Amino acid sequence: MTTASVISGVSVAHQRADLDAIDAAADEDVRTLVASLLEIPEVDEAFALQTCNRVEAYVVTDDEADGRAAVAGVVEDVVPDAVVPMDHETSLRHLMRVACGLESLVVGEDQILGQLRDAYLAARAAGGVGPVLEEALTKAIHVGERARTETAINEGVVSLGSAAVRLARTDFDGDLADATALVVGTGEMGTLAARSLAEHVDHVVVANRTLDNAEHVARALDDVRTSVVGLGALAPALEAADVVVSATGAPESVIDTQLLATAGETYLIDLARPRDVAPGVDALEAVTVVDLDAIEDVTDATAEQRARAAREVEAMIDREFENLLVQYKRKRADEAIGAMYEGAERIKGRELATAFSRLEAAESDEERREVVESLADALVGQLLAAPTRSLRDAAERDDWSTIHTALRLFDPSGDAGSTPPLPPNASPEDIPEAVRDGMPRAVLEQLDD
Numbered sequence: 001m002t003t004a005s006v007i008s009g010v011s012v013a014h015q016r017a018d019l020d021a022i023d024a025a026a027d028e029d030v031r032t033l034v035a036s037l038l039e040i041p042e043v044d045e046a047f048a049l050q051t052c053n054r055v056e057a058y059v060v061t062d063d064e065a066d067g068r069a070a071v072a073g074v075v076e077d078v079v080p081d082a083v084v085p086m087d088h089e090t091s092l093r094h095l096m097r098v099a100c101g102l103e104s105l106v107v108g109e110d111q112i113l114g115q116l117r118d119a120y121l122a123a124r125a126a127g128g129v130g131p132v133l134e135e136a137l138t139k140a141i142h143v144g145e146r147a148r149t150e151t152a153i154n155e156g157v158v159s160l161g162s163a164a165v166r167l168a169r170t171d172f173d174g175d176l177a178d179a180t181a182l183v184v185g186t187g188e189m190g191t192l193a194a195r196s197l198a199e200h201v202d203h204v205v206v207a208n209r210t211l212d213n214a215e216h217v218a219r220a221l222d223d224v225r226t227s228v229v230g231l232g233a234l235a236p237a238l239e240a241a242d243v244v245v246s247a248t249g250a251p252e253s254v255i256d257t258q259l260l261a262t263a264g265e266t267y268l269i270d271l272a273r274p275r276d277v278a279p280g281v282d283a284l285e286a287v288t289v290v291d292l293d294a295i296e297d298v299t300d301a302t303a304e305q306r307a308r309a310a311r312e313v314e315a316m317i318d319r320e321f322e323n324l325l326v327q328y329k330r331k332r333a334d335e336a337i338g339a340m341y342e343g344a345e346r347i348k349g350r351e352l353a354t355a356f357s358r359l360e361a362a363e364s365d366e367e368r369r370e371v372v373e374s375l376a377d378a379l380v381g382q383l384l385a386a387p388t389r390s391l392r393d394a395a396e397r398d399d400w401s402t403i404h405t406a407l408r409l410f411d412p413s414g415d416a417g418s419t420p421p422l423p424p425n426a427s428p429e430d431i432p433e434a435v436r437d438g439m440p441r442a443v444l445e446q447l448d449d
Contacts, residue, residue, distance in 0.1 A: 005044065005060050005132050008067025009091035010075055010083060013054035014105055017082035019186065019213050024077045025055035030119050033057060033074070034128040040073075042066035046128040047137065048074075049098070049119045051112065052191065052220030053105055056098075058091055060132045092136055092324055096317045099144030101153060105188055106162065107306050108153035108313075111195070113144045135327060143320045150316070153309040161193030161245065164269045167290060168243050169200060171267060176200040182241035184234070184255070185248035186213040189271045191220075193245040198224040205229060205237050209248075235259045244268045246276035253278035260287055347382045351375055 012025040027033035030048045037046035037059055045060035057074040061067040068085065075083045086094055094103070099116050101108040120137045123129050129137065148154050169176055181197040183190050186208045198204050198221040207229045208214035214228035229237050231254065238244060238255070239262055246269070248254055256278035260266065269290045270277040282289040355375040362368045394402040 005062060006064050006067060006088040007058055007060055007091045007132060007136065008064060008071050008088070009056060009058040009086035009094065010071040011054065011056045011086065011094065012075060012078055012082050013056070013084070013103065014188070015103075016084065017078070019216050021078050021082035022053070022055055023212075023216060025075050026050050027074075030122045031126045034123045034126040037070060037074075038126070038128055040070045043070050045130040045133045046126075047119065047123040047133050049116060051115050052217060054098075054103075058095075058133065058136075060130065064088070089321075089325070092139075093317065093321050095136055095140040096143045096320060099140040100147040100313050100317065101144070102310060102313060102317075105192055107310055108148075108155075110148065110154050113141070113148070116144065117141055131331070132328075135324065135331075139320060139324050143317060147313045147316060151309040151312045152305055153313050155305065155309075161189050161191070161247070161271070162196040164193055164245055164271060164290070165196040165200065168267055168269065171288070172243075176243065178202050179242040180205065180240055181243045181245070182207060182237050183217075184208070184231075184244065184246040184276065185272070186210075186217045187247060187249060189247035190245070191217050193247060193269075193271070194218075194221060197243070197245070198222065198226075201243070203227070205241065207231060207234055207237055235262075238263045238266065241266065245271060247271040248276055250274075250276065255281065257281055257284060260284055263287065344383060347379065351378045351382070354378075 012022055014022075017025075027036065027048070027050070030050055033048040033050070034046045037043055037048070037057060040059075042061050042063065043059045043066075044062070047058045049056045055074070057071050059067050059070045061070065064087065071085070095116075097103050099113055101110070101112055104112050116137075120129065120141065123133070123137075172179070176197075177200070179201045180203040181194075181201045182205045183194040183197065184207045186206065190206075190208075194204055194206060194217055201224065203225040204218070204221055205227050206214040206218045208217075209231050211228055211230055214230075218226040218228050234254070238259055241263075242265070244255075244266060246255055250272070251274065253274075254276045255268070255270075257280050260268075260281060264286055266287045267290075268277060268281070268287055271292055273292060275291065277289055277291075281287055352375070355371055358371045358374075359368055362371055391403055394400075
């Protein structure tokens, strides 16, 4: 980390991107993406997050333009409208929002926090996490944990998909452990339903007109058997399924009585508008149909609850964001102070060695006094050489703000804070006499010129 280190980020997420755009940005895995970013010479640190709904990359560089160029390579095959670039402060705040679930399809969902933590560990293992990203990521994870323990952001069900699964579990007396679930459609509601079902059933089948999209959703489901089918194979898939959630964007029904003729006992949830399930299906003796109106009744009560919690989380993020910025500023100040002391110690060591050598050769008190005075002059001259050059340059540019800052830092009176502020558009004549008396002659000559 240096005083100029900055984070640059880029996000391709569900708010602006479809599955094709997200796939175009994705790499083989997080670790591979981080490794490729670290190969860029200007990149000091790197982090990436990949889920079924987002691909994000972050780098730390000394120059912001280098950072923007590095993350731009991640999204070079993505349509521009789907890409959100982020500067240092935007990246810090966005990571906290992601960890808290405020950027998720379902506000406050818990899965993203675990995904962020896993991505952090993967980036560390790849050597991508240094002091800058360590602060940012651990803070984001901490805020995400606080959001879920101190607010109701993750309580109740808000998504239609999760509500559908809760209703199905109720009708199945809570026991779906051996069930096969079929999800028709890979849009937002279908994806969320598949994710919710994966926590309770033995097998999830994803059906979609485009198999690539079905495979994308299936790959994101953890700890469950998955398979994918096209809509042309819907009849046998319906026959094998115990629970069906349909949420396509088709202009007309995709499930009719003919497809369900040999399906047997089937619990069918229709989340689509217009409806995916054709009229007359609910008349089949072995089929139970639950429509969108019934599901929405389950979600309305918790939607407002999470909206209130989201406002609390936003306020929490505001406070933690300011705290994080203060941490960064203090670390940068500590780095500058450390460098100053390190340089001063080198000068002191060099001048002491010279002085000790001369003291050994001195034969009188007068000669020894001259050695000590020479040591003091050398220390003062070398320690003030760099500030003197900076002040001379500032004077040439009429930069009196810098000159006044230097006067406060190197207060010749020894009384910190005693130097009065210079008025706007100050000139050399405005510098107090007592201050001028303590300034190096070379600087005064330059100022007077």
